[in-house]
Amino acid sequence: MTEKIRLFLADDHQILIDGLVAVLKTNKLFEVVGYSLSGENLVDEVADKNIDVLIMDINMPGKDGIEVLKEFNSKGFSCNVIVFSSFDDIKLIKEVLQLGAKGYLTKQSAGENIIEAITTVYNGEEYYSKSVREKIFLSFTGKEKENDATNGQISPESITDRELEILKLISLEYSGKEISEALFISTNTVETHRKNLIKKLNVKTTVGLVKFALKHNLINQ
Known part of the structure; x- marks a missing residue:
């Protein structure tokens, strides 16, 4: 019997x-040996269990994915890491790849790609979901800047549907709790989206987000 991928x-x-877990357990090649709801002590857990592939979100309590990857490097511990994220911002993609991640999979595409991603990375190759590949390609060809808005801000078209929903509600002065209730997501997720929007739109504060929304007439879309 072939040894399972841990x-x-x-x-x-x-x-x-x-x-x-439900999806992965249906594949006889895989064995899910554990999981964590935070990044705290994640490196030690992975090392103790002799993991083949770690599928990890970026935004986690305790330590985020960036900190976890840095800890892997500082401890000289090698692990096949697939970043599993809602975000496909090119700066974030480049950062995690530079830190040693072997794959980058968006949560939107996970259902159809997760099996292929795991087996590809386990076999020593890299794997990126379609939108991530496109971002990387545009980055290397220099077309990414052409697709961005001027003055250091990206175009409204590059904002995801979920980000647009949150941006509208922020502009309408909804609190984080009110946004979470309206969209049926956690307040932590709302805050993550807010921070990501600030970084993505190259603004400094929530007020900057509102100004961007008004400038591009996004509130009434």
Whole structure:
């Protein structure tokens, strides 16, 4: 019998973990040996369990994915890491790849790509979901800047549907709690999106987000 690929999952949403476990357990090649809802002590857990592939979110309590990757490097510990994220911002993609991640998979595409991603990375190759590949390609060809808005801000078209929903509600002065209730997501997720928008749109504060939304007439879309 072929030895199974040992997997460890890290994401701060239990429902997502449960969904992944259900999908992965249907494949006889895989063995899910554990999971974590935070980045705290994640490196030690992975090392102790002799993991083949770690599937990890970026935004986690305790330590985020960036800090975890840096800890892997500082301890000289090698692990096949697939970043599993809602975001496909090119700066974030480049940072995690430079830190040693072997794959980058968006949560939107996970259902159809997760099996292929795991087997590809386990076999020593890199794997990126379609939108990530496109971002990387545009980055290397120099076309990424052409697709961005001027004055250091990206175009409204590059904002995801979920980000647009949150941007509208922020502009309408909804609190984080009110946004979470309106969109049926956690307040932590709202805050993550808000911070990501600030970084993505190259503004400094929530007020900057509102100005961007007004400038580009996004509130009434």
